[in-house]
Amino acid sequence: MGKRLLALLAVSTALIAVQAEAKTVIRMMHQGDPGWVSTFGEVAKRFEEANPDVDIELIYAPHDAYNEKFSAAVMAKQMPDIMELDAPFLANYVWSGYLQPIKPLIDKDILEDMTGSNIAQGTYPIDKELYAVGLTDSSVVLYGNRKYLEAIGARIPKGVDDAWTREEFEGYLEKLSKLGGVKWPIDTFRGYGIKTEWITYAYGPILQSAGCDLIDRNTWKSVGTLDSDPCVDALTMMQKWVKNGWVVPQSSGTNQFFAEGHPAALAFGGHWFYAEAAASMKDDVVVMPLPKFGPKGASPNGTWIWGITTASEHPEIAGKFVSFMLKDKELREHAKETSGYPGLKSFAADSPLYAPGGPMAVAFEQASKTAIARPPHPAYPAITSAFMGAVDEIFNGGDVKAALTAAAEKIDEDIEENDGYPPFDEQQ
Amino acid sequence: MSDLAITAMQTELTRERSAIRSLRLVQTACILVIALVIVSPLLMLVVASLKDDRFQILADMGSFRAFWVSNPTLSNFWEVGNFSGELAFGRYLLNSLFILACTVGAGLVVNSMAGFVLAWGSLRGRALVLSLVIALYVIPQESIIMPLVIMVSRAGMTDSFAVQIVPWVASPLYIFLFYQFFAQLPKELFEAAEIDGASVFRIYRSIFLPLSLPALATVSILMGIESWNQYLWPTLVTQTDYARPIAVAIATFFGQDSIYWDRAMAASVLMMLPILALYLAFQRWFVSSFVGSAVKG
Numbered sequence: 001m002g003k004r005l006l007a008l009l010a011v012s013t014a015l016i017a018v019q020a021e022a023k024t025v026i027r028m029m030h031q032g033d034p035g036w037v038s039t040f041g042e043v044a045k046r047f048e049e050a051n052p053d054v055d056i057e058l059i060y061a062p063h064d065a066y067n068e069k070f071s072a073a074v075m076a077k078q079m080p081d082i083m084e085l086d087a088p089f090l091a092n093y094v095w096s097g098y099l100q101p102i103k104p105l106i107d108k109d110i111l112e113d114m115t116g117s118n119i120a121q122g123t124y125p126i127d128k129e130l131y132a133v134g135l136t137d138s139s140v141v142l143y144g145n146r147k148y149l150e151a152i153g154a155r156i157p158k159g160v161d162d163a164w165t166r167e168e169f170e171g172y173l174e175k176l177s178k179l180g181g182v183k184w185p186i187d188t189f190r191g192y193g194i195k196t197e198w199i200t201y202a203y204g205p206i207l208q209s210a211g212c213d214l215i216d217r218n219t220w221k222s223v224g225t226l227d228s229d230p231c232v233d234a235l236t237m238m239q240k241w242v243k244n245g246w247v248v249p250q251s252s253g254t255n256q257f258f259a260e261g262h263p264a265a266l267a268f269g270g271h272w273f274y275a276e277a278a279a280s281m282k283d284d285v286v287v288m289p290l291p292k293f294g295p296k297g298a299s300p301n302g303t304w305i306w307g308i309t310t311a312s313e314h315p316e317i318a319g320k321f322v323s324f325m326l327k328d329k330e331l332r333e334h335a336k337e338t339s340g341y342p343g344l345k346s347f348a349a350d351s352p353l354y355a356p357g358g359p360m361a362v363a364f365e366q367a368s369k370t371a372i373a374r375p376p377h378p379a380y381p382a383i384t385s386a387f388m389g390a391v392d393e394i395f396n397g398g399d400v401k402a403a404l405t406a407a408a409e410k411i412d413e414d415i416e417e418n419d420g421y422p423p424f425d426e427q428q
Numbered sequence: 429m430s431d432l433a434i435t436a437m438q439t440e441l442t443r444e445r446s447a448i449r450s451l452r453l454v455q456t457a458c459i460l461v462i463a464l465v466i467v468s469p470l471l472m473l474v475v476a477s478l479k480d481d482r483f484q485i486l487a488d489m490g491s492f493r494a495f496w497v498s499n500p501t502l503s504n505f506w507e508v509g510n511f512s513g514e515l516a517f518g519r520y521l522l523n524s525l526f527i528l529a530c531t532v533g534a535g536l537v538v539n540s541m542a543g544f545v546l547a548w549g550s551l552r553g554r555a556l557v558l559s560l561v562i563a564l565y566v567i568p569q570e571s572i573i574m575p576l577v578i579m580v581s582r583a584g585m586t587d588s589f590a591v592q593i594v595p596w597v598a599s600p601l602y603i604f605l606f607y608q609f610f611a612q613l614p615k616e617l618f619e620a621a622e623i624d625g626a627s628v629f630r631i632y633r634s635i636f637l638p639l640s641l642p643a644l645a646t647v648s649i650l651m652g653i654e655s656w657n658q659y660l661w662p663t664l665v666t667q668t669d670y671a672r673p674i675a676v677a678i679a680t681f682f683g684q685d686s687i688y689w690d691r692a693m694a695a696s697v698l699m700m701l702p703i704l705a706l707y708l709a710f711q712r713w714f715v716s717s718f719v720g721s722a723v724k725g
Contacts, residue, residue: 032683033680033682033688034691037515037680057667060672060680062679062682065660068664069663074576075574075578076582105713200668253486254486259489259490259491260487276686279483338686
């Protein structure tokens with residue numbers, strides 16, 4: 001009896017082992033809040049039901065430690081098949097050889113459904129190939145408190161082409177600073193801190209609108225661009241706002257636009273901020289395009305998108321899962337609930353928040369008219385780090401020209417140390 | 429003594445008493461202010477965990493409403509108390525407790541034995557080993573973390589409980605703490621036991637260890653806090669839900685676009701409780717150990 005039992009046990013163990021081996025395991029590294037973690041889990045289950053020979057293993061990494069977690073996976077030779085990545089880091093990952101072109105792996109209807117901004121955030125500038133795809137994108141708009149704007153008689157722009165000019169914007173800031181009930185005319189979300197991507201993401205377009213950039217996108221040199229006169233002028237303007245006490249200080253957090261008494265009159269905030277502001281202020285929130293600080297309008301884009309790594313042994317199955325995920329109805333519903341900014345045209349048509357006439361329509365209009373991707377260069381981690389440091393120094397009263405020159409030199413040094421990140425150096 | 433002198437002395441005494449009373453009042457006020465500064469974030473944490481609207485919690489921050497809840501609810505605690513599913517915070521809490529118990533339990537044995545051998549053992553080159561132990565203490569954990577990740581992944585230990593326990597069991601700081609404590613105990617204790625025929629292990633287990641309750645309590649608390657607050661290491665070496673500790677799980681609430689303050693606060697309260705209980709259980713010995721160290725210099 002005992003021997004039979006043992007034999008049965010051995011046979012069933014062997015069968016289980018064979019079954020387990022027969023399954024293809026696809027590992028996906030992602031970040032996200034509880035809603036997203038749960039949604040990804042549900043999508044994986046649905047995919048596994050439809051494809052019983054595939055096992056989707058989800059690897060969660062906290063948002064603020066994502067890059068460290070990915071670096072550790074690279075060093076330990078445990079790269080996942082699919083990875084979520086922040087769009088501006090794409091060039092660095094492709095240059096490092098971590099990602100493979102995604103076009104042949106993704107369903108054609110998804111590729112045709114991508115907005116221009118979505119394609120731009122997933123494209124590597126050297127070979128012009130698509131390396132990542134996303135359901136969503138992002139933008140920053142100017143939120144206003146209707147009561148305060150009416151009190152100063154401010155003009156409410158109807159669309160992107162109608163955005164405030166620099167003179168109008170600064171004039172309103174001054175008027176708001178004198179209006180009763182307003183403690184700070186604007187919240188530029190310094191509360192997000194200096195170690196997040198916010199500074200480069202949100203303030204970079206101010207430079208681009210003013211007529212300069214973080215780096216010259218043809219020569220890939222920062223000195224002469226980041227410390228050029230238009231950039232010095234733009235950051236001197238922002239320093240003035242801080243010096244005048246017009247900007248919510250870092251220590252006051254990120255809730256002053258809708259906190260009790262509404263101490264901040266305007267908010268230079270991400271599309272996600274709408275949910276927080278509207279929950280408290282309802283129709284008193286006015287959504288406006290970013291002001292034009294110079295010859296042209298500019299707004300940021302880019303968010304967390306999906307790429308397939310070069311380590312994947314089953315890239316076709318990984319691509320099949322990414323396509324399945326981006327089409328998943330429940331996932332799209334969750335994205336809508338969280339004010340997800342559309343990166344696919346079909347998702348935009350199905351998002352009343354961003355559709356024409358919707359409260360955030362102007363934000364979506366920016367994607368096709370003013371969106372500028374952050375520099376798609378492997379040196380981006382060094383670019384963003386140097387710029388964040390410079391802005392922090394400037395906001396704390398430092399010399400604008402000196403801070404920008406130091407940052408530009410730091411960026412150029414990184415590029416030189418890496419021999420120009422070939423073949424980026426050949427673009428010159 | 430004349431009446432005048434007595435009256436003057438009494439007046440002086442009254443003045444001194446009044447000065448002492450005023451000083452005590454100032455001292456009490458200062459202590460209260462310090463206590464308030466320390467307790468207020470904890471109070472805010474508990475109050476916020478009883479609110480069910482994350483946007484309201486954010487709107488209340490920075491005002492006195494952050495310390496008041498009109499309709500308290502335990503719904504956040506129910507939500508983070510799951511033991512299964514995608515976000516099984518109850519399970520993550522148990523994972524952390526298991527890792528804490530194993531790390532502290534094994535750490536007390538290993539570090540105390542090492543400390544004892546360095547203090548009383550007959551090991552050759554003890555002084556050199558002790559210097560090396562002290563030298564190791566100055567190396568920050570962050571500087572060795574990546575090589576350590578590679579080592580544990582080559583050993584096939586990732587995504588397990590063992591990978592969160594084994595590397596942190598032996599610690600130069602705790603070995604040195606035990607060494608210092610054991611070295612201060614009278615030599616006669618060791619010699620008398622040796623004459624009675626006790627082995628070194630018997631002397632350690634039956635005589636020195638029972639006498640080292642303050643050191644054991646101190647190491648338990650410090651090691652417990654260190655293990656409980658581990659964030660980067662488990663982030664790097666855990667992949668799935670299986671062995672994920674609560675510190676990593678709480679980070680889920682701090683998303684890319686929004687922060688779920690309601691559930692983050694409830695999970696933080698739950699995370700705070702075990703370590704608070706550990707401190708309360710051992711605080712008598714913990715304090716006496718610190719006082720003892722101070723007196724002995």
